[in-house]
Amino acid sequence: MSDSNSGHAPTTVVSAKPVVLPAPGRGEDLQVRVSAPATGDGLPVVVLSHGFGSSMNGYAPLADHWAAHGFVVVQPTHLDSRTLGIPAEDPRTPRIWRLRIEDLTRALDGLDTLEAAVPGLAGRVDRDRVAVAGHSWGAQTASTLLGARVLGSDGTPGEDLSDPRVKAGVLLALTGLGDDLTPFAAEHFPFMRPSFDSMTTPALLVAGDKDQSRLSTRGPDWFTDPYAYSPGPKSLLTLFGAEHSLGGIAGHEAAETTDESPARVALIQRLTTAFLHSALHGDDTGWKAAATALEDDPEPLGELRSK
Template sequence: MPGTPLPDSTMVISAKPVVLSAPGRGEDLQLRVSAPATGGDLPVVVFSHGFGWSMNGYAPLADFWAAQGFLVLQPTHLDSRTLGLPADDPRTPRIWRFRIEDLKRVLDGLDVLEASVPGLAGRVDRDRVAVAGHSWGAQTASTLLGARVLDSDGVPGEDMSDPRVKAGVLLAMAGLGDDLTPFAVEHLPFMRPSFDTMTTPALIVAGDRDDSALSTRGPDWFTDPYTHSPGHKSLLTLFGAEHSLGGIPGYEVAETTDESPARVALLQHLTTAYLRGALHPGDTSWKAAVIALEEDPDPLGKIESK
């Protein structure tokens, strides 16, 4: 049955780079594709990395999700350090838009991706699609859920939501643009989201020690996507977590300031349970996970829902 928990020892196959043609982008789109070695009806998770990362990052989440029965697709965005675009590249001001287009291109290219990876053909469930992302990647993913970017006059920009996407997981996502520092206002004008139309169900994850240099507020800034969005949303607040949420970009990577394998393990299991519940009506994994966290005598976080 799709969504049924698999053994932790499930073999994962991973292929990279899988390439999608991307006219007008200046670079073809490269992805890492990961899936369990066996099984069918695989739900799809398209993951958008944080600033500077690539398809090579976030193995703690991508490999875990794949081992639990998901097809995980990780595009490398133009801001990746692996591509080395100079700051004066003419594409730089629009990288935030290219990122969104990358995710849509991945969904448009599922036929190509399925045919490009040996053993994947006929195993993908195209009716169960989620997007996920960390930091800038979370903002990128949120637009497919219905979030929009405000212009300088506060008018919402283009609706870039995608009806193929049924759920999202937004990790350490920036909050409202009213609280940006002067540097962020000047250099990151796209960081002015509106969550008023972000109606697709989503799990928002925030660390209660995530103090951003881009915001004049404290860690509660990262709860804005939950507070200001309508519809079915859940908020997971991780205790003691900073921006890497314990180390989700990778184990022992330099930018992780709050290394915590236990926190990462909790996030692995809770995000998997959420995705199962959101993509498979009737699945009780998420409800069971919430109850288990509430009954934990020494919890690493808390969950609220609306």
């Protein structure tokens, strides 16, 4: 394993965008941003699903950090992106949650094209080490590839959309069970009725203990449901004082950030990177060190639990 993969000093990152993947039946082709370290080989892949309204250009604090620490980061632009301007009355709107999942699968199917689009990346990608990540709606999207399923109106689990290529997940501010939705959310977002019983793929979940959703009648503990109700191996990082933006992961000085905290973002960067290296490379020394450092911190920014 080369130095760029082992958590040492960050390396130069090379990005290509938009890389366009044909998407018949979607209404428009899928635009993707691909970022990778300029050096190193055997690079694992992280497909990052953005939150509502964002795009392949969002989440720089995560995407750039992961790429600088040895990962190929793949960021599709979903149909809800503000950059596409699709009106709410568009006939695809009720299906966007499903099309989002297909976007992630399409990105994995198109890895040859994505790899070829980044200068110097050809032959350096490890197809057998793949993770998915997401924030908010993006976490819901990514969770289905890990085995989460959407319950039908009668309570039976819907289609199994898990992907055997995906070996790990990082789920940030993933919404909880559908029993506690507001009437508005229950009517407009029927896909927000998850079952985590079959979400068996290893994952790190990140929740803010001040994340009060307008979609739920519950408090911030709603965001810990995916950890509580999924089988292990799972870890949960609960961030103290964090709201839905978790300190600002959506972008540097992004307008939607309500709880700006560079220190909190730095902690997320360190722990997610260590987790991904552990889950995809099987070397958990960095993960154990990061967990111990948090535990030993006299003024910790959060708490980590694992099962």
